[in-house]
Structures are given as C-alpha cells and as structure tokens.
Amino acid sequence: MYPSKFDYVRALSVDDALEKIASDEEAKFIAGGHSLVPLMKFRLATPSLLVDIGGLHDLSYIKDEGDHLAIGALTRHTEVEHSQLLQAELPMLSYVASLVGDPQVRHRGTIGGSVAHGDGASDLPAALLALDASMIAVGPSGRREIPAKEFFKGFLETALSPDELLVEIKVPKGVSSWSYKKFNRRAQDWAIVGVAAVKNGSTKVAFVNMGSSPLRSTGCEDALRSGATIEEAAERAAEGIEPPSDLNASSEFRVHLAKVLTRRALEELS
Amino acid sequence: MTQVAEQGTSVIGKKVLRREDPALLAGESKFVADLDVPGALNIFVLRSTAANARIKAIDTTAAKESKGVVAVYVAADLESEWAGPMPCAWPVTADMKNPPHYPLAKDTVRYVGDAVAVVVAEGAEEAADAAALIEVTYEELPAVVDLEEAAKDTHLVHESLGTNTSYVWELNPNPEALERAFSSAKYVVSERYIQQRLIPAAMEPRGVLAIPSPIGGDYTLYSATQVPHILKVMAALTLGIAETKLRVIAPSVGGGFGSKLNVYAEELLCLALSRRHRRPVRWVEERSEGGQATIHGRGQVQNIELAADENGKLLGVRVSLIADMGAYLQLVTPGVPLLGAFLYHGVYHVENYGFKAVGVFTNKTPTDAYRGAGRPEATYAIERAMDALARKVGVDPAEIRRRNLIQPEQFPYNSPAGLVFDSGDYPANFKVALDRLGYSKLREEQAQRRASGSRRHLGIGISFFVEMCGLAPSRVLASLNYSAGGWESATVRVLPTSKVQVVTGTAPHGQGHETSWAMIVADKLGVPLEDIEVLHSDTAIAPHGMDTYGSRSLSVGGTAVHLATERVLDKARKLAAHQLEVSEEDLEYSSGVFSVKGVPGKVMPLAGVAFEAFTAHNLPDGMEPNLEASVSWDPPNFTFPYGTHLAVVEVDEETGKVELLRYLSIDDCGNQINPLIVEGQIHGGIVQGIAQALYEEAVYDRDGNLLNPSLADYLVPSAAEMPSFELGQTVTPSPTNPLGVKGIGEAGTIASTPAIMNAIVDALSHLGVTNIEMPASPERVWRAIQDAVAS
Numbered sequence A: 001m002y003p004s005k006f007d008y009v010r011a012l013s014v015d016d017a018l019e020k021i022a023s024d025e026e027a028k029f030i031a032g033g034h035s036l037v038p039l040m041k042f043r044l045a046t047p048s049l050l051v052d053i054g055g056l057h058d059l060s061y062i063k064d065e066g067d068h069l070a071i072g073a074l075t076r077h078t079e080v081e082h083s084q085l086l087q088a089e090l091p092m093l094s095y096v097a098s099l100v101g102d103p104q105v106r107h108r109g110t111i112g113g114s115v116a117h118g119d120g121a122s123d124l125p126a127a128l129l130a131l132d133a134s135m136i137a138v139g140p141s142g143r144r145e146i147p148a149k150e151f152f153k154g155f156l157e158t159a160l161s162p163d164e165l166l167v168e169i170k171v172p173k174g175v176s177s178w179s180y181k182k183f184n185r186r187a188q189d190w191a192i193v194g195v196a197a198v199k200n201g202s203t204k205v206a207f208v209n210m211g212s213s214p215l216r217s218t219g220c221e222d223a224l225r226s227g228a229t230i231e232e233a234a235e236r237a238a239e240g241i242e243p244p245s246d247l248n249a250s251s252e253f254r255v256h257l258a259k260v261l262t263r264r265a266l267e268e269l270s
Numbered sequence B: 001m002t003q004v005a006e007q008g009t010s011v012i013g014k015k016v017l018r019r020e021d022p023a024l025l026a027g028e029s030k031f032v033a034d035l036d037v038p039g040a041l042n043i044f045v046l047r048s049t050a051a052n053a054r055i056k057a058i059d060t061t062a063a064k065e066s067k068g069v070v071a072v073y074v075a076a077d078l079e080s081e082w083a084g085p086m087p088c089a090w091p092v093t094a095d096m097k098n099p100p101h102y103p104l105a106k107d108t109v110r111y112v113g114d115a116v117a118v119v120v121a122e123g124a125e126e127a128a129d130a131a132a133l134i135e136v137t138y139e140e141l142p143a144v145v146d147l148e149e150a151a152k153d154t155h156l157v158h159e160s161l162g163t164n165t166s167y168v169w170e171l172n173p174n175p176e177a178l179e180r181a182f183s184s185a186k187y188v189v190s191e192r193y194i195q196q197r198l199i200p201a202a203m204e205p206r207g208v209l210a211i212p213s214p215i216g217g218d219y220t221l222y223s224a225t226q227v228p229h230i231l232k233v234m235a236a237l238t239l240g241i242a243e244t245k246l247r248v249i250a251p252s253v254g255g256g257f258g259s260k261l262n263v264y265a266e267e268l269l270c271l272a273l274s275r276r277h278r279r280p281v282r283w284v285e286e287r288s289e290g291g292q293a294t295i296h297g298r299g300q301v302q303n304i305e306l307a308a309d310e311n312g313k314l315l316g317v318r319v320s321l322i323a324d325m326g327a328y329l330q331l332v333t334p335g336v337p338l339l340g341a342f343l344y345h346g347v348y349h350v351e352n353y354g355f356k357a358v359g360v361f362t363n364k365t366p367t368d369a370y371r372g373a374g375r376p377e378a379t380y381a382i383e384r385a386m387d388a389l390a391r392k393v394g395v396d397p398a399e400i401r402r403r404n405l406i407q408p409e410q411f412p413y414n415s416p417a418g419l420v421f422d423s424g425d426y427p428a429n430f431k432v433a434l435d436r437l438g439y440s441k442l443r444e445e446q447a448q449r450r451a452s453g454s455r456r457h458l459g460i461g462i463s464f465f466v467e468m469c470g471l472a473p474s475r476v477l478a479s480l481n482y483s484a485g486g487w488e489s490a491t492v493r494v495l496p497t498s499k500v501q502v503v504t505g506t507a508p509h510g511q512g513h514e515t516s517w518a519m520i521v522a523d524k525l526g527v528p529l530e531d532i533e534v535l536h537s538d539t540a541i542a543p544h545g546m547d548t549y550g551s552r553s554l555s556v557g558g559t560a561v562h563l564a565t566e567r568v569l570d571k572a573r574k575l576a577a578h579q580l581e582v583s584e585e586d587l588e589y590s591s592g593v594f595s596v597k598g599v600p601g602k603v604m605p606l607a608g609v610a611f612e613a614f615t616a617h618n619l620p621d622g623m624e625p626n627l628e629a630s631v632s633w634d635p636p637n638f639t640f641p642y643g644t645h646l647a648v649v650e651v652d653e654e655t656g657k658v659e660l661l662r663y664l665s666i667d668d669c670g671n672q673i674n675p676l677i678v679e680g681q682i683h684g685g686i687v688q689g690i691a692q693a694l695y696e697e698a699v700y701d702r703d704g705n706l707l708n709p710s711l712a713d714y715l716v717p718s719a720a721e722m723p724s725f726e727l728g729q730t731v732t733p734s735p736t737n738p739l740g741v742k743g744i745g746e747a748g749t750i751a752s753t754p755a756i757m758n759a760i761v762d763a764l765s766h767l768g769v770t771n772i773e774m775p776a777s778p779e780r781v782w783r784a785i786q787d788a789v790a791s
C-alpha cells in the first residue's frame, strides 16, 4: 500500500516544531508513526507535510512532581511499561502500556501520540481518563492544561488544535487500587472492550472501544456513589452508551462484555 | 551450523538444523520483490469494487497522462496476447462448466478484486497513483454470495452458462446397500457444518518479474510460486511462447499453503507486457490486494449422516456438500472437494459409503487448494459427527472411536471409497495419545468442575485423522481427471572433486528440502552433508518436476532422490570393482569408501571413483563417463499419514472466550528423515487449523464485498495465543516407498480444527450446546450458550 505524496521535515526543538507545523495547513506531527502511518497507507490521512518530532528527546521523561507524575509526550510505551518510578507510584499505567500491541509497537509508539490520536479503541487514553490525568499542550498562544475529561472529543478528535503540540501528561497520585481488563481475541490486538477502574477517593470507570472516543461510565460511577452493590453498578455500566458493531463484536455483545468486565474490575478493586 | 554424518551412524532421524535458515534469517536470501533489475517497469492492477457488474465504461485518459505512466490497458487491448484462457487443470467431470477466464475482465466483473485494467509505469508508486485516476462505470447486478442460494440459480454468476452449478461429482459404489444401512440403523445422526472461507495469508505476498530477451526471443519469469514447472508449461501455452523459450525461476518463496499453487493473471500479464514493451515487468502484491486477488481456501456447506447399530458401530456414511468455486475455476479449484471425497469415513471401518459434491460459482474470489485441500473438510465432518454420534448413543467420544477404528490386521485396508490405506496401527496410536494426555483424569476433573457450578467450563476435544497424500500414482490421478502426473524426478551427480549435486523437481518454499534431500543422499553415499548441494525451482536447472504441494515432496521427490543415489552408487561400485580388479560382490561400501572384503587396505574412496568417472581414462567396457543418475519415480499408491490430536480448552461462559490449555498430538508419518522439520511442520499445521477454528474467516457482506482483506481485520493467530504443543509419534513405515515415509506438511491443519471445535462443544455440552459455527469467536460462543440455555 502506498501513501500519497508528502514532504518530511525534522523538528529540532519545540519552537521549531511549532514553526514548521504552522507553515502548512495540511501538516501533521509524526511521533512513533504507529497510528499515523497506517492511516496514510490506507490513504485515510493525506498530510502534505510531516513534521517529525521523534528527535525531541527532552520530551521523553517520567518525573515525580510530588502530588503527580509528569510524563513527557515522546515517552515510548516500552519506557512507560518498564519505568521503576511508574511501577512503584502508578503501576496501572505500566501495566496498561504493557498490553499495547506487540513489542515492536511498544518500542515505537509514544504516549503523546496515543493521546493526541484520541482513538476510542486505544488503551492508554481510557486509562488516563479513569486516572483523571491532564494534558499539557503548547501552541502559538502559549501553554495550556486540559483535563482528560475535556480532552477526548469524538472520533479521532481531541481538544488539541492542529498547530498545538502535546508536551506532557500529568497523572495525579493517590490511587489506592485499580484494575484494567482488556478483552481481545489475539494477544497483540486492540481491545474489543477494555475497562479501566481506579479508586482514588471515589471510583472512576472508563471504557475502551465502547464509543468513538474513550468514555467514562457515568452510569456505573453514579450507581457506586449512591451506594449500589458491585453487581448493580456493573449492570448500569453501559447506560447511555451505544458502542459500535464490527467484525469482532456486535454492539449488543459489547454492552454485555462491558458489564461483565466492569463487574470483574470492581471486584478486584475491593 | 550443519551437522556431519558421523562414521557409521546414519544422519537419518537426526534433528539436523535447516541449512536454509541462516541466509533467510540474515536477509541474504532473495525474494521476488528483492530482485533489482535495471530498467524494469512496474504494473498496478486496478481491481473491481463491484461483485457482479457490467462494465459500462472505463476512462483511462487521466491515468495515461499521469507521471511515469507508459501505458494503460483494459481487456480489449490485450486480447491478441492470449493463445488461450487461463488454465484449469482439473476438469473433474466430462460436462464440468468452465467459463473462459482471462487475465483482465471483459464486459463483466464477477468478484471484488477481479482485474479490470493494468497500468504500466516506471515506478510502482506511479502506477498506483495513476490507477487511482481510472474511472470505471459499473452497472451493478445482484451478487451471488450464499452457497445454498447460488445452487438455486436465482441470480447467475455467468449468464451464458444458465446455471451456477459447475459440476456434480458422485461416488456411490452401492446405493441400495447404503440405503439399507440407513434404514436398518438404530442410530442416525445428521449434521450440517460450514467450512468458512479462509485467506491463506502466506508471509510473503505474491510477486512476479518477467524479463524478456527481445533479441534472443526468450523469457525468464521469476515468480513467488510453489509450481515453477507447472507454471512454465501453462504460461507457455497461454501466451503462445515455445516452452523452450521460457525459463521459470522461483527464488526464495515465503510460504504458499496452496495459494501459490496456481497460474495467476499477474504472471501472465507480466510476461505479456514484457513481450509487448520489450522491458522487464514487475508486479508485487499488496497485502490487502492479496486478500482479494489470491485464491481463498475452504468454502463448503457439508451435510454428513452416520448410520450406526445399537452399539454405535458404523453401518454407513453419507455425505452431500456444496463447494464454493468462487467466480472462476483456477488451476485445481474443482478438484479440491475430491481430495476429501474418499475420506469422509475417517479412520473408521464402514462398509457403506456415499459422497456427492456440487461445485457452484459465486461472486467471490476463486477458491483453490489450501493446506490440506479437501482433507481438513472431510476430517472435520467425520470427527465432529463422531462426537455427535457419541452423544446420541450415550458413550464417551473416545469409546465410540475405539469401537469403530480400523484394526491393524485389516491393513492394507480396502476402503469403502475404493482406496487402499497403506499401513497403520490406529488403536495403538489412539491409546498412546489418550494415556499421555491423562484422558480419564481430565474427564474426572471436568465432572468435578461441572459439579462445583463453575462458569469456566473444561472441554476435551478428540480428532483422529487419516489423510491421503503423496498425490500419486499418476494412473489414479488420471482416473480422477487430473491433468498432470504425480511422479517426481531427481538427478544425483558426483562431481570430479566428489562434491555432490542433487537436482530435484520439487519446489520448496519453506519446507527445508535442501536439508532433507541432502540427508537422504548423505545417508546413502556416506559423504559429509555440507558436500551436498541441492538445486531446485529453476526450470533451466531442474527441467523435470511436479513441484511442491499436497505433502508429496518427501514421499515422491525424496524417494526419487533416494533411488537416483542408489543408481549412482551402483555405477560407482561397478567402476570401483573394475579399478580394484575384484568382482562387485567382493566390495563393501561404508562412509564413502569401497573396500575389498577380507583384504585390509585394498580400498577406493568415492572421491577416487568420481575422478575416474570424470577422466574416463579407465572405465569398464561400455560404461559411460560421469557419475550421475536421473530417476523419475511414480509411486504405486498414495501414502496415508494419521494421528490423534487432542485439545483441552476452558470456555468462559460469561464472555464466550475460549482458552486453549493444552494441545497434544501423536502423529504417524512413517519414518522421519529430520524430526526437527517434522515438528516444525506439525507446529505450523496445528496453528493453521486452530486459526480456522477460532480466528479466521474471509467475511463477505450481502453485496459481495470482502470486509476483511487486510491483516488488521483478518485474524491470523500468533505464537502468543498458543500453548506449548505436546508432540509425540508412532512410526508405521509406509510400504509405498523405499524410505517408508508418509508426509507431514498438512497433517496438523487437517487434524487440529475438529479437535478444537469438539473441545469447545464438549465443554458446553451439559448446557445443551451441540454446534458452534467457525470461527468460534467469543460472541458466537456466548450466543450459542444463550440459545442453548433459552431452549
């Protein structure tokens, strides 16, 4: 499969990246390329210019910032998976990263790319949504912080504007227990349904592949807040959610799976 | 990396590392797409997006003006290139309908993926870009997708035929007796199974490079093919090129599984366009393109009935199936059901047998041979039906099999379908497998699990297969109307420096023939393995050959190598006797040296004999120079590998997910030349069969669109989904060939699919589940449970 023609430049710094992306309306950043290149090969994305941010090594870090952890956008999945800091402070994220694709994908794909891509079927965005993370972006009008709940907008659509660069992901500490259930047919596949459950004060539940973007299960969260049992809360997991049908599962089956997996996740929390 | 045959010990039966692997792993071996030929043109084939449609117009104006484009052709432009239509080599019946099939579709497209135009450009990307500019106007007709609907002829794939039925093929030696068996039976089970379509998905997509010599007038065709010899003959005939002017080379080929056992439009197009443009022409398949343009496997609706007496002993087997041909008959499309036709009673003794296949056209990619070809379908049907019979009779599935197995003293076994099974001890093999699995203990565990009310259900699946392979003798193939022979040829040549050249007519594409053939020769000649070179897959070097498919290579081609080596040795012995001035009977041969019995020191090494044969200074009267022999071997019978495959699964009742806990097989492929390669074939085969059970299906919508041609959606499993296989063996040499070998290339695939499906149904049988369609996706399993519980 051949992508359509495009130009390619390497960004030398964050400022340089912003300048280059502004030079062409059809330009796109490329980080690990593991979401963008497949789209280009299918000609579902046809950028005229790729601005490669892969060399911005100072955006690759994992830091303890006291009440939260800061992860640079260029941090590869494999680094998230193996980080000792994360394994100690936020093991859920390491675990979720370990389930992304296969080793090759995890060595190329970046957490920033996964978040900026905003695919409802991706693992890390849903996990970050359940963790109440927030995203730091820089653009022509400066630096801003966007809570995960406002970040994921729709099918491959996020709060980022095309000329904004995602630079960091902030994840609050204080998670007392968590569970992540990824249901798929083959080990390296995307989730048919995934459930991220996090207890950090209250309990938050987010879904993978239950809609066009990562979703919070308001039905389940409301039920738990009002003292429902795990079974009752799980039964309400898919309230207001209309998941897609595809070759792996019908919408109806996804709803069923979401309930079963939510129940299992909540059982692990308590 | 190679191991040397030690003094006095045979290399046969040793786990010798494959000599092919280092160069493959390091990327040194070249595949078609790696071949760099200066001045080559690239083509892109524009494919139909409609399943059944009249072509109203094709506008190529913009494409012709696109950058780098040399020419754009539609069917009418190339008509003069073809001396005949694309070949189907297996007209299974005299009245079989075989509509003419040309590399480009004319007037009507008949499947999504049917070629409608070809762009010739300097670069491959340029050809692809230009193809996107071609505008085709289709007048869409209703698509024929479902097999049983196709058989009703409501809509037609080929108007001119007046029917969708290509052929009806029947085998029913004694219809009255069969009728009687069924009417007198205590138990009758009638089962309906669906063999979904599969995409072969070889690791290397297809690729073609045609290089003309415009002045000399000859052509070299490189193709990622399993059948360079068949391709040479067929391409020469189709293009009107003298066979002597066409050389076909299959360089390193990355798997085929039957998908490269064909003569494809792109091979003919590249040749024709290289003739027209007097330049090399290349085509490399894209992965999703391959999902549509390379043949599919399976595609059958099977009805199988078993009649049994009060003890569950079989009285009769009756099978009727509809087989999906797809839109056209490719090389052996119609013959695939026949390769299973004789085996629907499996490893069980039965007197009465009937089989009927109806081949129908559909608006889908043509089907053809895919690993096992006909035999996985047969094994699936009988092994699933035996479980159904066990449930009906109320005995354990192992017990129903024990009661019906063909007994060792019945061999050679005259089967009710007219075959002669060569050799076997089925009860012994079965017992080894069940014991090693701990079958009765697992049954106890299953009972406990059920009693505990667990919602994770344990299932044990049995599959006992026998297959026919070797695909020879030629006379029998003739009786099935197969247009080619089943022999194989080999030349063994000891060179002046006593290095050995082996030329084989087989065409390995991952099977390790270079290693195995060298082992066969090393064993006989007693020379080091690394002194033996194996040449193949180039019609200029190996002019005679029947290629590689149907698990035939070792039993037919390996035997030819063995026999040629024997002939070389006979000649060497004559020459040595002459030189040593003794009679042949006085000579012993061991580890590459002739010695005179009882006279220590009176010796002549093979190296000496080879050099004498080369100089020809002192040969016996009448002996020709050179130490070389060629053999074409046509075996007297098929070979019949068999074995027991057992699967243990756990099914999550809530999610429908099947987890494969254990997989054990006891295969009997006769003598093993290289057990490492045998294991590799079994591993890959098992996974490919499991793929059919759990993961793979080419899904078409009602309009005939293939929904999952790409590997993002077509679920080829990987090692991560598999348990560690527990392999074992019994060894019953085949009397059909002097090596006593049977074939192992397809065994795993033939056996594993029903093992898995029987295990899943077994796990859920207490809930009332009796059947689940393949692939058994979590949703299908979950729904089957819902349905069973509801009723």
Ligand SMILES: Cc1cc2nc3c(=O)[nH]c(=O)nc-3n(C[C@H](O)[C@H](O)[C@H](O)COP(=O)(O)OP(=O)(O)OC[C@H]3O[C@@H](n4cnc5c(N)ncnc54)[C@H](O)[C@@H]3O)c2cc1C
Pocket (backbone or CB within 6 Å): A028, A029, A030, A031, A032, A033, A034, A035, A036, A037, A038, A053, A073, A074, A099, A100, A101, A102, A105, A108, A109, A110, A111, A112, A113, A114, A115, A116, A117, A121, A122, A123, A124, A160, A164, A165, A166, A167, A188, A189, A190, A191
């Ligand atoms: C075979 C395969 C299997 C996979 N399996 C999984 C899986 O199981 N689970 C899963 O979650 N993911 C999976 N992925 C996706 C993988 O995780 C991707 O790597 C990831 O989603 C995107 O990261 P990337 O760095 O490759 O982004 P890219 O592909 O480079 O970019 C993706 C998009 O984000 C934009 N972008 C990237 N970085 C930034 C930035 N810093 N600021 C602004 N915009 C940016 C790009 O412009 C582009 O639009 C799989 C991918 C493949 C190829």
